[in-house]
Each structure stands twice: as structure tokens, then as C-alpha cells.
Amino acid sequence: MxxxxxxxxxxxxxxxxxxxxxxxxxxxxxxxxxxxxxxxxxxxxxxxxxxxxxxxxxxxxxxxxxxxxxxxxxxxxxxxxxxxxxxxxxxxxxxxxxxxxxxxxxxxxxxxxxxxxxxxxxxxxxxxxxxxxxxxxxxxxxxxxDHRGGALLGEHLVGLGHTRVAFLHEEQRSPDYLSAGMLRADGIATHLECVSIPVKPADDVASVVAEVHKDPSITVIAANHDALAAAIAATPAQQDAPLPLTGYDGSDLAAALGITTVWQxxxxxxxxxxxxxxxxxxxxxxxxxxxxxxPRLVVNRSTTAARDIGEVTPRRAG
Incomplete structure (x- = not known):
């Protein structure tokens, strides 16, 4: 070159x-x-x-x-x-x-x-x-x-009947600063219960998602960014009985996979x-x-209405 x-x-x-x-x-x-x-x-x-x-x-x-x-x-x-x-x-x-x-x-x-x-x-x-x-x-x-972006996601999910979301994000080792992920989670939490779940570097994303699927009170997963959302979408638990899923960033990857996201x-x-x-x-x-x-909410096919517990296909037991 x-x-x-x-x-x-x-x-x-x-x-x-x-x-x-x-x-x-x-x-x-x-x-x-x-x-x-x-x-x-x-x-x-x-x-x-x-x-x-x-x-x-x-x-x-x-x-x-x-x-x-x-x-x-x-x-x-x-x-x-x-x-x-x-x-x-x-x-x-x-x-x-x-x-x-x-x-x-x-x-x-x-x-x-x-x-x-x-x-x-x-x-x-x-x-x-x-x-x-x-x-x-x-x-x-x-x-x-980012707080507004999270609130846009929360408002969208509540409108679909969701009440409890798992927010997956990278582990933040230092508490000495305010991260974008923290702001997004706070924004989501203005509309529905948000369960923060860090994904540590040594963690297998598939195992973390499998654990989320074991909790029937969680009806949707929100990822801190689109690349993480794509990794979640590819896990066995999501492939078998997918939960509604959101990303964040508004990337081409999210558009290609049909993932609801927040464009920045x-x-x-x-x-x-x-x-x-x-x-x-x-x-x-x-x-x-x-x-x-x-930011701006971009709705795609990955977010659907919440299902009643026990309705349709049961989730993987792990």
C-alpha cells in the first residue's frame, strides 16, 4: 500500500x-x-x-x-x-x-x-x-x-409488555468512573426492572446466556453494544428458544442480523x-x-411482545 x-x-x-x-x-x-x-x-x-x-x-x-x-x-x-x-x-x-x-x-x-x-x-x-x-x-x-438511549429502549420494551430485562455488559473493574453502559442501564431502569449482568473476559457468553434463560421472570435481553448482541444471538440458548434481544450503537451488524438497537x-x-x-x-x-x-431508536425484528410464563416453547434447562 x-x-x-x-x-x-x-x-x-x-x-x-x-x-x-x-x-x-x-x-x-x-x-x-x-x-x-x-x-x-x-x-x-x-x-x-x-x-x-x-x-x-x-x-x-x-x-x-x-x-x-x-x-x-x-x-x-x-x-x-x-x-x-x-x-x-x-x-x-x-x-x-x-x-x-x-x-x-x-x-x-x-x-x-x-x-x-x-x-x-x-x-x-x-x-x-x-x-x-x-x-x-x-x-x-x-x-x-446514553441515558436517553437506554430510556428509549426501556420505553420500547415496556410497550411490548416486558417488565424485567437482563442487561449484559463487559465487567467494569474500576468503580472510579461513570461508563456509557452504566448510563444506558440507568435509562432502561426508568421504565422496567433492569438486572445488570457483567460478562467477564474469562466467561463463555453462551454459559452466561444459558443462565439468563433459566430465570423465567426475564423476558428480554439487552446487550451493551451490537457486537455483544450478535454474540448472544449466536448462543445455543438463543438459537433454541430466543428471547427478544436488543443491542446498542446502530451498526451495520445489527441491521444485518435484524437486531433492535440505538443508533449513535x-x-x-x-x-x-x-x-x-x-x-x-x-x-x-x-x-x-x-x-x-x-441517539435514535432503531426497531427491528429481534424485539417481540413478552410471552406469559409457560407459554409456547419452553426454554433450555441448561
Missing amino acids: SVSTVSLAINHPHRVNEVTRRAIIAVAVEMGYRGAQVATGQRIAVAAPFSSYPSYYTRLTGILAANASVGAHIIVHDLPSTAAEDAPVLDTLPVKTDLDGIIVMGAPLSPHATESPALPGPPVVLVDVPDNTQRHPDIPTVLID PFEESGRAAFGLLMQLLEGEHSSLSVLTLA
């Missing part, structure tokens, strides 16, 4: 087809790619758990599209999944002297990240990092309303974050602290 093709994909994404662009972005994230020298000379680091959650590639696409008219260097950093860490990881992000700005997605900032004696450093914009501690109130943040404006969040960072670099001090975008 030529250097010119890589440069086009990173700095002029509209000129490269979708399949090629995604492949190049994945390699660029892995290698920490730095673009060639351009007119502005600005260097923007974008850090996110790309390998753990492919949805961050779509957010990055929005950043790259916004950068097409600016021509800054885009330097990508792949972070570990915050859910799998014992503590937030952002204090280990390499903040080099040649960076003009940083966009951090999906990983909370530790106190050391913004309280170092070496600061002030380059301006920072956060994406998908709810700050329930108000630890960093002065950092502009772009969010998608990922690209828009990336574009908005880049715009806020450009304002900071131009010396503008916006009063905006949090920009919250709205």
Missing part, C-alpha cells in the same frame, strides 16, 4: 473508498501513524480504545473528515479498554512537546492528566467521557446521551470534537462545556 494512499485516507478521507479507508485507519492506529508535513503544521493526537471498540473508528472518520479542510497532522494512539483496567489510564498518554492539541475518546482522565506541574499543555477535548466527578469541568466534552451519531461527535479543538487552538474560549448529541 503506497504512502500516498495512506496520506489520502488519513488527511483526505473523502477521496478514498470506504473499505480501503477503514483498513488504512486500522493499520494507522496500530502503528501510531504521523501524517506528512502540511501547511498548518498543527499536530493533533487522537487517543481511543480502537482495538477494543470498533465504533471509535467511525468517530475517527468524523475527525478526519473535519480535518480535510484544515490539513493538520493526525496522530493516532490505541488505548486499552478502560473497563478492563483497574484504574483510569489517561495519565500514561504520551503528551509530547510537539503536540498542539489532543482529542481523547472513551477513556477517563486521571487527576494527574490535568494537574501536572508541567501544564498548561496542549488543549484537550474529550469524546464519550462522562465526568460525573466534575474533576475536569473546564475541558470541553462531546457526549451522546458517531461521525458527528468526531466532527464536533475537532471543531471545538480548532476553536481552542485559535484562542477562542467558548462557554460550552458539554455538547450532548441525541
Whole structure:
């Protein structure tokens, strides 16, 4: 793959087809790619758990599209999944002297990240990092309303007669931050009882789903994201006597499998974050602290009306 093709994909994404662009972005994230020298000379680091959650590639696409008219260097950093860490990881992000700005997605900032004696450093914009501690109130943040998204799912499920849902999600090892999954579960719980079930890295998804099927009071399963919903749909218990199922993200995978989901404006969040960072670099001090975008419910065939206990095909006993 030529250097010119890589440069086009990173700095002029509209000129490269979708399949090629995604492949190049994945390699660029892995290698920490730095673009060639351009007119502005600005260097923007974008850090996110790309390998753990492919949805961050779509957010990055929005950043790259916004950068097409600016021509800054885009330097990508792949972070570990915050859910799998014992503590937030952002204090280990390499903040080099040649960076003009940083966009951090999906990983909370530790106190050391913004309280170092070496600061002030380059301006920072956060994406998908709810700050329930108000630890960093002065950092502009772009969010998608996960609580609202969960509430949309809950309202939909109650309308179908469901009263108790199993919410399956990755294990969150650190309680020191508010995750998107927690907000989604809280949103669902505004309409019906929500049973939170963590799926640990060592767990077999099939065995977790089999246990859920043993509880007759649970009439629907909600997954924290579409990839997990797809894994649930493929388990023997779901194949044998499927419970209604929802995902989250609005991915092509959910559409292909007919899974009800919540669409998120990922690209828009990336574009908005880049715009806020450009304002900071131009010396503008916006009063905006949090920009919250709205999700949208996408209903598909995976959610059906609740059945009475004992009605139709009995579930697997395990």
C-alpha cells in the first residue's frame, strides 16, 4: 500500500473508498501513524480504545473528515479498554512537546492528566467521557446521551409488555468512573426492572446466556453494544428458544442480523470534537462545556411482545 494512499485516507478521507479507508485507519492506529508535513503544521493526537471498540473508528472518520479542510497532522494512539483496567489510564498518554492539541475518546482522565506541574499543555477535548466527578469541568466534552438511549429502549420494551430485562455488559473493574453502559442501564431502569449482568473476559457468553434463560421472570435481553448482541444471538440458548434481544450503537451488524438497537451519531461527535479543538487552538474560549448529541431508536425484528410464563416453547434447562 503506497504512502500516498495512506496520506489520502488519513488527511483526505473523502477521496478514498470506504473499505480501503477503514483498513488504512486500522493499520494507522496500530502503528501510531504521523501524517506528512502540511501547511498548518498543527499536530493533533487522537487517543481511543480502537482495538477494543470498533465504533471509535467511525468517530475517527468524523475527525478526519473535519480535518480535510484544515490539513493538520493526525496522530493516532490505541488505548486499552478502560473497563478492563483497574484504574483510569489517561495519565500514561504520551503528551509530547510537539503536540498542539489532543482529542481523547472513551477513556477517563486521571487527576494527574490535568494537574501536572508541567501544564498548561496542549488543549484537550474529550469524546464519550462522562465526568460525573466534575474533576475536569473546564475541558470541553462531546457526549451522546446514553441515558436517553437506554430510556428509549426501556420505553420500547415496556410497550411490548416486558417488565424485567437482563442487561449484559463487559465487567467494569474500576468503580472510579461513570461508563456509557452504566448510563444506558440507568435509562432502561426508568421504565422496567433492569438486572445488570457483567460478562467477564474469562466467561463463555453462551454459559452466561444459558443462565439468563433459566430465570423465567426475564423476558428480554439487552446487550451493551451490537457486537455483544450478535454474540448472544449466536448462543445455543438463543438459537433454541430466543428471547427478544436488543443491542446498542446502530451498526451495520445489527441491521444485518435484524437486531433492535440505538443508533449513535458517531461521525458527528468526531466532527464536533475537532471543531471545538480548532476553536481552542485559535484562542477562542467558548462557554460550552458539554455538547450532548441525541441517539435514535432503531426497531427491528429481534424485539417481540413478552410471552406469559409457560407459554409456547419452553426454554433450555441448561
